[in-house]
Amino acid sequence: MADSTASLPAAETDVVASSVGVSIKNLYKVFGPNPAAVMPLVHQGLSKDELRDNHGHVLGLRNINLDMKPGAIQVVMGLSGSGKSTLIRHINRLIDPTEGEVWVGDENIMALGAKALREFRRRSTAMVFQRFALFPHYTVMENVQFGLEVKGVGRKARREEAARWIDRVGLAGYEDNYPNQLSGGMQQRVGLARALTNDAPVLLMDEAFSALDPLIRSDMQSVLMDLQGEIGKTIVFITHDLDEALRLGDNIAILRDGEMVQQGTGQSIVLRPADDYIASFVRDVNRGRVIRCRTLMQPGAPVEGPQVEQSLVIEEAARLLSAEGLETANVVDGKGRHRGLITQSDIIAAIVPPAAETEAA
Numbered sequence: 001m002a003d004s005t006a007s008l009p010a011a012e013t014d015v016v017a018s019s020v021g022v023s024i025k026n027l028y029k030v031f032g033p034n035p036a037a038v039m040p041l042v043h044q045g046l047s048k049d050e051l052r053d054n055h056g057h058v059l060g061l062r063n064i065n066l067d068m069k070p071g072a073i074q075v076v077m078g079l080s081g082s083g084k085s086t087l088i089r090h091i092n093r094l095i096d097p098t099e100g101e102v103w104v105g106d107e108n109i110m111a112l113g114a115k116a117l118r119e120f121r122r123r124s125t126a127m128v129f130q131r132f133a134l135f136p137h138y139t140v141m142e143n144v145q146f147g148l149e150v151k152g153v154g155r156k157a158r159r160e161e162a163a164r165w166i167d168r169v170g171l172a173g174y175e176d177n178y179p180n181q182l183s184g185g186m187q188q189r190v191g192l193a194r195a196l197t198n199d200a201p202v203l204l205m206d207e208a209f210s211a212l213d214p215l216i217r218s219d220m221q222s223v224l225m226d227l228q229g230e231i232g233k234t235i236v237f238i239t240h241d242l243d244e245a246l247r248l249g250d251n252i253a254i255l256r257d258g259e260m261v262q263q264g265t266g267q268s269i270v271l272r273p274a275d276d277y278i279a280s281f282v283r284d285v286n287r288g289r290v291i292r293c294r295t296l297m298q299p300g301a302p303v304e305g306p307q308v309e310q311s312l313v314i315e316e317a318a319r320l321l322s323a324e325g326l327e328t329a330n331v332v333d334g335k336g337r338h339r340g341l342i343t344q345s346d347i348i349a350a351i352v353p354p355a356a357e358t359e360a361a
Contacts, residue, residue: 019070019071019233019234020070020104020105020124020201020202021067021103021104022066022067022068022074022103022104022202022234023066023068023101023102024064024065024066024067024068024087024090024091024100024103025065025102025103026064026065026099026100027065027087027100027101027102028042028063028098028099029059029061029083029086029090029095029258030042030051030057030059030060030098031060032057032058033057034057035057035098036098038055039099042059042062048257048258059258060083060086060258061083061086061087061090061258062259064083064100064255064259066260066263068234068236069234069250070234071232071233072234072250072251073228073235073248073249073251074234074235074236074249074250074251074252074253075237075238075239075245075248075251075252075253076236076238076239076252077240077241077252077255078254078255078256079256080240081257082258083259084240085207086258087255088206088236088238089206090102091109091125091202091204092120092121092125092127092204093109093112093117093120093121097110104120104124104202107120122147122198123200124200125200125203126147126195126196126198126202126204127203127205127206128188128195128203128205129208130206130208130210132179132184132188132190132211133191134179134194136178136180137178138179139175139176139177139178140174140175140176140177140179140190141162141166141176143179143194144162144190144193144194144197145161145162145197146194147194147195147197148162148197148198162197164197165193165197166190166193168193168196168227168230169189169196169223170223171186174186183216184212184213184216185220188211188212189220189223192208192220192223196227196231201233201234202233202235202236203233203234203236204236205235205238206238207238207239207240208220208237209221209239209244217244224248237249242281242285246266246270246285249265251264252264252265252266254278254281261274261278262275262278267290267291269282270285270287270290270291271287271291271295286351287314287351288314288318288347288351289313289315290313291313292310292311292312292313293310293311293312293313293314293329293331294310294331295314295350296314296342296346296347297331297339297340297341298340298342298343298346299340299341302330302338303328303330303341305321305329305330306320306324306326307329307330307331307332308329308331308332308342309331310331310333310334314342314347314350317329317342317347318347321347322344326344327345328341329342329343
């Protein structure tokens with residue numbers, strides 16, 4: 001591709017694009033020869049199996065409503081066939097819905113024509129794939145700067161921006177290597193750097209870490225969380241793994257057979273599962289690593305004892321209290337202001353599942 005004289009705007013070299021929210025409204029997706037003909041049956045509640053067996057259509061999604069906050073990590077999880085990958089592909093309109101709307105910021109994606117849609121994909125979304133999707137004949141540097149090259153950004157500016165993100169994901173020194181010279185974890189870092197270099201406000205990650213070994217996967221989760229503290233993107237993260245969802249997600253939506261079963265914070269889902277299906281997911285979760293001090297704190301004046309930040313998980317608060325041989329800690333907010341008290345007894349009660357849950361297991 002011929003080099004352009006275009007360059008990155010000054011703001012883009014220092015600050016990433018502003019985050020935007022994503023809103024999915026009354027979204028339906030039916031695959032088959034004539035989806036419109038069977039939609040009345042879908043609205044009447046026809047099951048996924050009946051639709052497939054009796055009408056030759058496949059229900060992908062049914063009446064999905066989901067508001068994703070700007071700058072947050074929205075996790076969408078479920079088992080294979082739940083519709084999670086179908087859902088994420090609606091956000092950049094790789095799949096068109098049968099009914100419903102998708103809004104990114106104040107832009108109705110369904111209303112875009114072909115040219116505007118191409119521009120939207122270049123400008124507003126970036127995607128990280130499970131199987132890396134790197135160009136094997138491109139070096140790390142060439143892969144990472146590819147999106148800016150497509151945009152017509154000048155060679156010097158795009159290489160500087162790519163080099164910055166290559167360094168941020170820990171690959172400085174590998175700029176001239178090819179993908180087949182890198183480990184799986186390193187290849188995924190290249191994919192992440194490529195998406196970040198593009199500087200889109202919405203980052204779509206479809207099972208991005210699922211192909212990695214457990215230790216590398218955990219390392220990549222840490223990399224993502226560290227970067228998110230800096231970049232503040234709106235991230236839509238698809239996974240089938242509850243531990244990953246709880247670690248990464250500011251909000252979690254759980255799908256089953258194309259329908260939304262429950263959405264909320266990790267804490268709310270663990271403490272108040274919507275049905276037996278969700279309860280089976282969260283039964284073996286380490287509650288101490290999910291529940292935060294603000295959930296258990298009680299009103300009360302400050303006492304002699306340690307301070308714990310209200311967003312701290314209760315396992316860490318319990319460890320602090322145990323080390324100091326105390327029963328009660330003061331809960332403070334991010335500015336150090338007193339918010340309440342938390343006790344070791346309440347922490348233990350929250351970590352140990354209720355007797356009814358233990359018997360059901």
